[in-house]
Amino acid sequence: MRDEKRTHVGTACAAYWLGRKQQTLRSWACFEDGPIRPIRINGRLAWSVDAIRRLMGVEGIQ
Incomplete structure (x- = not known):
């Protein structure tokens, strides 16, 4: 994560970094x-x- 140059990442990458399942992040977005x-x-x-x-x-x- 320290070397990440992108400003935004996809759900799979974000879920990995946060230690959550992708569906959890989709739920956050939906609700x-x-x-x-x-x-x-x-x-x-x-x-x-x-x-x-x-x-x-x-x-x-950073």
């Missing part, structure tokens, strides 16, 4: 009740790398 919210790009979910870092408590590490 808008999760700790982070994705954006939609052409119908796909894109999760902010900065938001994931903040959630994990590693925002200062």
Whole structure:
């Protein structure tokens, strides 16, 4: 994650980093009740790398 250059990642990558199942993240997006919210790009979910870092408590590490 430290070397990640993208601003947003897909659901599979975000779920791996957060230690959650992909369906959990999809549920957060659907019900808008999760700790982070994705954006939609052409119908796909894109999760902010900065938001994931903040959630994990590693925002200062780049």
